[in-house]
Amino acid sequence: MITLHRSIAVRLAALFFVLFTCAVGVVFAASYFVVRAQVVERTRRVLAARADAISRSLAEGSSNVMLEAGTAGQVAALFDAGGSLLAGRADVPMILGWRQVPGKLVHLNEAGDENSETALLYGRHVGDRVLVLGEGMHVAEDTGEALLTGLLSTLVLVALVGFAGAGFIAWRVDWRLRQTEKALAAYGSGKTSIRLPVTRANDELDRMALAVNGLLDRVASLIETIRQITVDAAHDLKTPLTRLRHRLAEAAESPDPADVKAIVHSAGADVEQIVATFDALLRIAQIEAGKSRARFGSVDLSDVLETVADAYGPDVEQAGQHLEARIAASLLVNGDRELLIQAFANLVENAIRHAGRNATITIEALGGPSIQASVSDNGPGVPQAERQRILLRFVRRDISRSTPGTGLGLSLVKAIADLHSAPLVLSDNRPGLRVTMTFTPLEYMPNQGSNLNRAAP
């Protein structure tokens, strides 16, 4: 049920109903008075014309012939200067000018259906005598009455329709808002699949509903992401925590101090793994928050890639793989040097871990209107279907479960790429995996401004 005073729609409808009724009332009242005044005016002109005619007849010498010849409903009387009735009706008072008197005062001799409430009297001098004419005002009265009745019934009809319409609109708007309210309440209580109803009208409520639905989609996906991360983090941390617990239990029971020392040492490694997972999670969260962008400056991407290639060169060789670096000189981008180093280091580490022996890992960067920086290998690669999924936090392909790793490396790369507005693309290297980040070179940037002058942090 609509709570009347709590509904904007009801308040608006009521307000418009009152305003509409007032406006119609004013218009109707005005037309009533105008029409009535016109009818009265016509009566006056008729009386004045007759008075003229009688005056002329009297001036020509005829005495009371004309006075009797009035139409039904009209009265006439002629008085001398002293006020004595000379001719005509005795019940007509002697007056000068216009006057309205009750119809009962003068006997109007009207036809059966004419019954004037008021009589209009008109008196004027004719020589030294006074002529008074009178007529019932039934025409004006009837017209006014008819008009008033018509207008009033119209007003009532208009009011009824207006009231019903306002009520319907109020109810309709209230109903739709109530649907919204219900849907949002359900969403709040956990039914994140619920969306607001959208009609085909595409009105303001629909546009609002669409905007809110977009928001609900985003919130739902964030909630789902958080849920997934929480569950996965808990799962991923439980393994080393369980190991840790077992090791400590083992250490507590072991009689040999050297043994205890070794156990505690390996417990330290478990702690390291837990810390690494947390560290990566926090880093991703911080990078996604985007605050690091404030520290962005001009970074030589060539130097970043050379550094990474240099750092991992011996590692790659030790893994029985080959490293090739094809890096154009002085590729300047706007970014954070340390984060970029970490991103490419993660990619190279991934390649070392997954490309297998004898694979060739290639670090490549070419300049141009856009800088394509890629790390590729000719190992087994990643099937198309899984390429997007492995960017998610904690997602590890089943075949990599046996190798160490947090499942966060690529998520971190993705976060860093997003921070740099550098699209990250995983593609088929035929064979192998190619991961490419596309940067906008600093020279091509329209708003490079002060960034050019700032040194990389």
Add this chain to the structure above:
Amino acid sequence: MIHRRGVLPLSRRCKKLGVIVRILLIEDDETTAAYVEKCLRQAGHDVDRTTDGRDGFTKAASTNYDAAVVDRMLPGLDGLGLVKSLRACGIRMPVLILTVLGAIDDRVAGLEAGADDYLTKPFAFPELMARLNALARRPPIAESITLQVGDLVMDLVRRSVRREGRPIALLPREFKLLEILMRNRGRLVTRAMLLERVWDFQFDPKTSVVETHMSRLRAKLDRPFGDAMIRTERGMGYILDVPQAADGVARE
């Protein structure tokens, strides 16, 4: 007394390496503070400990400490504010900031505020000690042209290295690696310190980047000469010094 390499008791190791005498520790977590204080004392240092930022500032401003270890988050006055205030007052003592893990922006903020180094929690004590030692012996601004440890000589201008007068050809990163070790002669340089200073890695790589480079450096520096100047502190880092064997020979 014979010690296996790298397993000297902590106290002896640190005493031997350190020159810091008085350290101010400002840390509000009781357990961490107590552990760090115990380790520092075992290493032969004087430690003043406080949990409050303002109290820490008063102490730092009134006493002549050799270094301060400051937590990032403190009651009263936070770590960054404290370092800024100290620097504003012209107090130049080396400051190492401790912060919670993963805070990448904090590191830059800390260094910009005037801190000298930065360490994320959780940390191993030898890492803290190594960094404090490196801070305390920062080379003076007017640097010498050559570094020398025993018969190992590095020419910083010509970018050349000689041992026993014989030239050793090093790649640029190997040169940088050796330079850091030589500047910290006799003191532990941790893996993390090398990663930061040689490659700008502000993270822990899952692979053995440092180890592989170090083994290449050793192959050039130690192997041809039959003794080891670079010692591994297992799980922690490296120490470069005159070869122990040669020491032993000299004493006999």
